[in-house]
Structure formats: C-alpha cells, structure tokens
Amino acid sequence: MKGGFSVLWKEEDWWAIWLGFIxxxxxxxxxxxxxxxxxGWTDNPLNAFLLIKDDVTTGNIIVPLxxxxxxxxxxxxxxxxxxxxxxxxxxxxGFCGVxxxxxxxxxxxxxxxxxxxxxxxALWALLIGLLISNTLKTPxxxxxxxxxxxxxxxxxxxxxxxxxFNKIISLGIPGLMVAWIVTPVVIIFxxxxxxxxxxxxxxxxxxxxxxxxxxxxxxxxxATAAACRGKKEDLTLAVGLSLVFTVLMMFFxxxxxxxxxxxxILGAAWMGGTIDSTGAVVAAGSMLGPDAMKVAAVVKMIQxxxxxxxxxxxxxxxxxxxxNDSGRKASAMEIWYRFPKFVIGFVAAxxxxxxxxxxxxxxxFSEVENRFINPVTHILQNWFxxxxxxxxxxxxxxxxxxxxxxxxxxxxxxxxxxxFNLILTIAVAWLAFxxxxxxxx
Amino acid sequence: MKYFRFIxxxxxxxxxxxxxxxxxxxxxxxxEVLRHNRANNINASPLWYRDLEDINSYERDVHRMxxxxxxxxxxxxxx
Numbered sequence: 001m002k003g004g005f006s007v008l009w010k011e012e013d014w015w016a017i018w019l020g021f022i023x024x025x026x027x028x029x030x031x032x033x034x035x036x037x038x039x040g041w042t043d044n045p046l047n048a049f050l051l052i053k054d055d056v057t058t059g060n061i062i063v064p065l066x067x068x069x070x071x072x073x074x075x076x077x078x079x080x081x082x083x084x085x086x087x088x089x090x091x092x093x094g095f096c097g098v099x100x101x102x103x104x105x106x107x108x109x110x111x112x113x114x115x116x117x118x119x120x121x122a123l124w125a126l127l128i129g130l131l132i133s134n135t136l137k138t139p140x141x142x143x144x145x146x147x148x149x150x151x152x153x154x155x156x157x158x159x160x161x162x163x164x165f166n167k168i169i170s171l172g173i174p175g176l177m178v179a180w181i182v183t184p185v186v187i188i189f190x191x192x193x194x195x196x197x198x199x200x201x202x203x204x205x206x207x208x209x210x211x212x213x214x215x216x217x218x219x220x221x222x223a224t225a226a227a228c229r230g231k232k233e234d235l236t237l238a239v240g241l242s243l244v245f246t247v248l249m250m251f252f253x254x255x256x257x258x259x260x261x262x263x264x265i266l267g268a269a270w271m272g273g274t275i276d277s278t279g280a281v282v283a284a285g286s287m288l289g290p291d292a293m294k295v296a297a298v299v300k301m302i303q304x305x306x307x308x309x310x311x312x313x314x315x316x317x318x319x320x321x322x323x324n325d326s327g328r329k330a331s332a333m334e335i336w337y338r339f340p341k342f343v344i345g346f347v348a349a350x351x352x353x354x355x356x357x358x359x360x361x362x363x364x365f366s367e368v369e370n371r372f373i374n375p376v377t378h379i380l381q382n383w384f385x386x387x388x389x390x391x392x393x394x395x396x397x398x399x400x401x402x403x404x405x406x407x408x409x410x411x412x413x414x415x416x417x418x419x420f421n422l423i424l425t426i427a428v429a430w431l432a433f434x435x436x437x438x439x440x441x
Numbered sequence: 442m443k444y445f446r447f448i449x450x451x452x453x454x455x456x457x458x459x460x461x462x463x464x465x466x467x468x469x470x471x472x473e474v475l476r477h478n479r480a481n482n483i484n485a486s487p488l489w490y491r492d493l494e495d496i497n498s499y500e501r502d503v504h505r506m507x508x509x510x511x512x513x514x515x516x517x518x519x520x
Contacts (some may be wrong), residue, residue, distance in 0.1 A: 118485030280488035439514035
C-alpha cells in the first residue's frame with residue numbers, strides 16, 4: 001500500500017468510511033438516539049424549533065440541536081486530529097459557526113411557502129455561504145470549520161444505506177427500462193457532447209452536470225463530484241442549474257401532459273425519469289392524480305438507486321482514463337492508489353443494507369427503514385450535506401464561479417442534455433408502458 | 442465598506458426570500474402547480490426519495506396497482 005497502513009488514519013477518504021460506519025453501527029445497535037431536525041413553520045418562525053403534537057407544544061429542539069452540534073464536532077474532530085490538517089480547537093469553533101448557518105438554512109427551507117416552491121436547504125445554505133464569502137470575506141475562524149470534502153464523503157457513506165437494490169423491482173421491467181436504460185445513455189451522451197462538441201475543458205464539470213441531469217439532481221451532483229474529485233465551484237454550478245430547471249420543469253411538464261392529453265401513467269413515468277428532484281416529481285405527478293403521483297415517485301426512487309453505480313463507474317473511469325495521461329494501461333495498484341476510497345464505504349453500506357440487514361430483519365423492508373435509516377442515518381446524511389453546502393458557499397467566490405462558465409457551455413450542456421433526456425425518456429416510457437407491457441399498471 | 446456590502450447583500454437575500462415566503466403566485470396557468478401544492482400541502486423541496494415521508498406507502502400502493510392490473514389482464518384473457 002503506497003504510504004503504508006498509515007493512510008488508514010491519515011487520509012480523509014478512510015476517515016469518511018470510519019466515521020460513516022461508526023454512525024451506521026451505532027444506529028444498528030440502537031445506541032444513537034433519534035437525530036433532531038429543524039421543523040416546519042408557516043407564520044411563526046419559532047415553531048420550527050418547537051415539538052408540537054396534536055396542536056400542543058411538548059418541548060423544543062434547542063437542546064437536542066446543541067447536543068447534535070457538539071456530537072458532530074467531537075466526531076469529526078477525531079478525524080481532523082489524526083489527519084493533522086487543522087488545530088482541533090479552532091476547527092471546533094469554526095464547525096459550530098458552520099452548523100449554526102446550517103440550522104438557519106434548514107429553518108429558511110422549512111417555511112411552508114418555500115416548500116411549495118421546492119426551494120431546498122441546499123439553495124439557502126449555498127446562498128448564505130456565498131453572501132458571507134463575497135462580502136465580508138469568510139473570517140478565518142469560520143473557514144476553519146468548512147471541511148467540504150469530509151462532510152460530503154461522510155454524507156455519501158451514510159447515503160449508501162438508502163441505496164437499496166430491492167427498490168429497483170418496485171415497478172417491474174417497465175420501471176427498470178425508464179430508470180435504468182435511459183439514465184446511463186443520457187450520461188454518456190451528455191459527457192460526449194460536452195467534450196467533443198462543446199469542447200469543454202473542465203471534464204469534471206461536464207460529468208457532474210451530466211449526472212445531475214440524468215440521475216437525481218443535487219444528490220447525484222454531490223456523489224459524482226466526490227467520485228471525480230471535482231472542484232467546489234463545479235458542484236455549485238451544477239447544483240444551481242439543477243435547482244433552477246427543476247422548478248421550471250415542475251411548473252410546466254404537468255401542464256404540457258394535460259394539454260396534449262397524454263396517458264397519466266405514461267406522463268408520470270416521463271416526469272419521474274426526467275425531473276431532477278423527488279419533491280418536484282411528486283408535486284408535478286400530483287397534478288395528474290394520486291396514482292400518477294405514486295408512479296412518478298417510484299420511478300424516481302428506482303432511478304435514485306443508480307447513484308451508487310454512477311459514482312462507482314465515474315470513479316473507475318476517472319482513475320483509469322481521465323487522470324491516467326501516461327498513455328499506458330494503469331496497473332491494478334495504480335488504480336487502487338488513485339481510487340477515491342470513500343466510494344468503497346458508500347458501496348459497502350449499500351450492499352450491507354441491501355443484502356445483509358434487509359434479508360436478516362424479520363417483517364417487511366419498512367421495518368429496517370423506520371428503525372435504522374429514517375431516524376438516524378438519513379437525518380445525519382442530510383445534516384452532513386447541509387454542512388457541505390454551507391462550506392462550499394463559504395469557500396467560493398463569484399469570480400471563480402464566473403471563470404467556470406466557459407461562455408455558457410455548462411448551461412448549453414444542461415439544456416441539450418435535458419432535451420435529449422426528455423425525448424428518450426418519453427420514447428422508452430411509451431415503449432415500456434404502452435407497447436411491451438400495456439398491463440403493467 | 443465590506444460591512445456595507447454585507448448589509449446590502451443580506452437585504453437582497455431577505456427580499457428574495459420574503460418574495461417566495463410571502464405566498465407569491467405566478468399569474469395564470471404558470472401558477473397552477475403552486476396553487477395545487479398549496480391546496481394539497483405538497484412539499485416540493487425533497488431532493489431524495491427518502492426525504493418523502495410517504496414513500497413506503499407509495500411503494501405499497503404501486504405494488505397493489507400492479508397486482509390489480511395483472512388480475513385485470515388475466516381476467517380479460519380468460520374472457
């Protein structure tokens with residue numbers, strides 16, 4: 001092993017695996033308590049921090065949030081200490097600042113009207129971070145807590161628990177055709193288009209935009225950016241594009257489907273396969289009726305599972321082709337050395353839950369989800385992604401973002417790729433649901 | 442100067458936020474989805490399938506719909 005066994009406690013990728021699995025094992029042994037999350041509110045902003053049951057306030061989440069902040073600060077500072085990348089005391093102070101901004105981002109996104117618009121915490125976390133970095137210039141004490149890559153990688157290992165392979169059969173072969181045939185074709189088409197036609201120099205940005213467009217928006221962008229070691233600005237651009245176009249597609253796709261009188265199940269499959277984020281898919285699907293909404297959500301869920309494979313193959317392609325500029329075939333050791341190791345944790349968590357935990361747990365799959373995933377790993381994964389978006393904002397500036405635009409090529413890539421995605425998805429959905437399996441649903 | 446820029450930026454962000462949080466609705470047909478979300482309390486912000494509280498019931502309902510479709514097809518074949 002290059003660097004000896006010390007890489008196991010000196011490299012961030014390995015620490016993401018250790019910390020991710022400490023949390024997963026803690027959840028499975030039920031020693032990690034239910035993780036707090038900021039609640040929803042409509043008119044009274046303080047309601048976001050209250051525990052309300054049957055219109056009666058039963059407590060608040062301030063103390064649990066402070067406990068979570070301390071727990072995450074201590075947990076991540078172990079990695080920071082071993083890697084010797086920062087002073088632990090300064091890191092903890094910075095982490096608390098980043099966490100507070102994360103709470104504000106969640107609080108902003110949980111307002112009822114903001115939820116109806118589909119404006120998620122990722123947008124607000126980025127905007128607050130960008131505001132601070134581009135006006136005040138992020139203070140050093142706060143910057144010490146902005147560990148974007150570490151938060152993303154731990155979040156991705158935890159996300160692995162939700163990549164459950166039993167989900168892919170939820171809609172039978174037609175669902176698989178829409179979600180699993182179209183998606184890889186669109187990614188490859190978009191990447192080729194970006195490199196060969198648009199001549200984009202930034203290959204990382206090209207693959208991140210391609211994955212975000214074809215798989216599931218923000219989550220896919222995060223996973224792919226980490227797998228190909230993309231820059232923070234690349235991820236910010238891809239996420240920004242995805243968030244804007246998701247809202248537009250949520251507004252206009254159901255209207256177009258109703259206007260042309262398309263079969264609602266076909267329309268649902270089309271939207272599930274093309275609109276980037278799940279919430280927007282549900283909102284758009286709901287316009288066509290409750291059955292269409294459920295079909296659209298399940299198609300999206302099947303597509304979400306692809307994120308693990310996409311991250312894995314992007315990581316392999318990057319270490320063997322893109323980063324290997326020697327012109328000769330990379331040896332197995334070279335591939336291993338360059339391979340982003342956290343992907344192993346991501347895939348291992350997915351395989352563990354899909355093929356070990358699920359089959360061993362009595363009852364149906366929802367038992368595992370309700371006991372281990374929903375109250376612990378899922379909420380923590382969202383917290384880590386939120387911290388990552390705050391950190392990205394704090395570390396980015398508009399000048400660097402503008403330099404990544406290459407004359408609007410990422411925008412052209414998104415529009416052309418999404419148009420291709422729309423055409424191919426409707427064609428395959430029609431073939432699957434109307435021609436080959438007309439009685440599938 | 443940097444604090445002045447920060448205050449201006451913060452005011453712009455607050456304005457942007459309150460525009461959406463205040464119940465703004467695009468006119469005519471473009472606001473149809475938003476009005477539908479409001480009427481049915483649909484949260485359009487989840488990024489990932491697990492963020493949906495009802496995803497397990499959606500899965501079960503889709504499974505039931507598939508079973509019903511299969512039975513309908515078998516019945517049609519027999520007839």
